[in-house]
Amino acid sequence: MKIDILHELNAERAARRAVVVVTDVASGTQRLVKFADIAKDPLHNVIEKHVRMGKSGMEETTQGRFFLTVHVPSPQLVITGAVHISQALAPIGQMLGYDVTIVDPRTAFASVERFPDIKVIAEWPDVALPPLNVDHYTAFVALTHDPKIDDPALKHALSRECFYIGALGSRKTHAKRVERLKAAGINDRDIARIHAPIGLAIGAVSPAEIAVAIMGEITATLRLKAEKAEAA
Amino acid sequence: MLSRDEDILKAAEDWRKDGRGVALATVMETWGSAPRPVGSNLVIDAEGNFLGSVSGGCVEGAVVAEAMDVIEDGKPRMLEFGVADETAWKVGLSCGGTIRVYVEKVS
Numbered sequence: 001m002k003i004d005i006l007h008e009l010n011a012e013r014a015a016r017r018a019v020v021v022v023t024d025v026a027s028g029t030q031r032l033v034k035f036a037d038i039a040k041d042p043l044h045n046v047i048e049k050h051v052r053m054g055k056s057g058m059e060e061t062t063q064g065r066f067f068l069t070v071h072v073p074s075p076q077l078v079i080t081g082a083v084h085i086s087q088a089l090a091p092i093g094q095m096l097g098y099d100v101t102i103v104d105p106r107t108a109f110a111s112v113e114r115f116p117d118i119k120v121i122a123e124w125p126d127v128a129l130p131p132l133n134v135d136h137y138t139a140f141v142a143l144t145h146d147p148k149i150d151d152p153a154l155k156h157a158l159s160r161e162c163f164y165i166g167a168l169g170s171r172k173t174h175a176k177r178v179e180r181l182k183a184a185g186i187n188d189r190d191i192a193r194i195h196a197p198i199g200l201a202i203g204a205v206s207p208a209e210i211a212v213a214i215m216g217e218i219t220a221t222l223r224l225k226a227e228k229a230e231a232a
Numbered sequence: 233m234l235s236r237d238e239d240i241l242k243a244a245e246d247w248r249k250d251g252r253g254v255a256l257a258t259v260m261e262t263w264g265s266a267p268r269p270v271g272s273n274l275v276i277d278a279e280g281n282f283l284g285s286v287s288g289g290c291v292e293g294a295v296v297a298e299a300m301d302v303i304e305d306g307k308p309r310m311l312e313f314g315v316a317d318e319t320a321w322k323v324g325l326s327c328g329g330t331i332r333v334y335v336e337k338v339s
């Protein structure tokens with residue numbers, strides 16, 4: 001590997017951007033494909049598949065055998081609301097490999113006793129969220145039911161490229177939320193990115209079941225192509 | 233793979249920038265039960281120092297030895313280890329799998 005490819009690879013990884021090194025196994029020639037450039041690459045179909053699955057691997061193509069070294073950032077799960085559902089959602093997220101952060105300015109909720117081994121920030125979203133580097137590899141979930149907390153957090157998430165944004169609340173609650181966000185200047189395309197009511201329709205009743213429904217929806221969004229994830 | 237491991241690729245870059253001869257080994261294919269997944273890396277310098285793993289210990293010694301030649305002549309190699317290959321390689325994988333490891337020079 002040429003040192004300039006290695007350097008660029010490490011720079012992309014440090015910036016939490018997905019990146020692929022394509023090695024022609026027969027000749028040893030290599031190229032670096034940045035996430036933003038995948039569509040332009042002759043092997044874009046297989047590269048896109050590998051990046052979505054986050055897996056390196058060998059590919060036999062008409063142009064030869066290529067090894068794809070795939071680097072995707074570790075995903076993070078950011079939750080507003082140190083609520084009952086979060087007590088189940090946070091450990092499930094950790095089990096699935098997510099770096100989990102809970103934001104809730106209400107200190108009675110955001111206590112260590114309620115969330116052992118979870119990063120909990122007892123601050124308002126405008127203070128807590130900017131340092132978290134909410135990006136494409138972030139799933140954002142709003143669970144407080146309190147517009148004072150959830151709305152600014154959702155606006156922050158919408159301003160970034162989060163792969164998943166979900167908000168708790170019935171259709172009626174969400175309709176009111178949509179009105180507020182529109183009044184705040186959020187466009188329809190962005191509002192459509194919010195999964196609400198949140199979670200897969202599995203008939204979840206208990207907080208833990210709702211957490212499973214949410215994590216299922218996040219996983220479907222991460223791993224399936226867009227149209228299949230919508231159908232899930 | 234998720235970038236949670238110790239940062240082997242950063243070490244590879246730093247070692248090269250220090251002026252050391254460096255080779256990078258990557259698990260490219262596995263069959264059967266293999267100890268480390270495809271994409272796992274081992275970085276080796278000309279002194280035989282290494283970081284990371286391609287097998288959890290079974291074949292690292294052989295990879296490091298081969299890496300010396302790669303650093304020397306600059307030609308990448310595909311190494312194969314496994315039960316089917318005992319005659320070619322004195323080392324094998326105790327778990328019974330087969331792995332192919334690509335060793336290339338960082339130049």
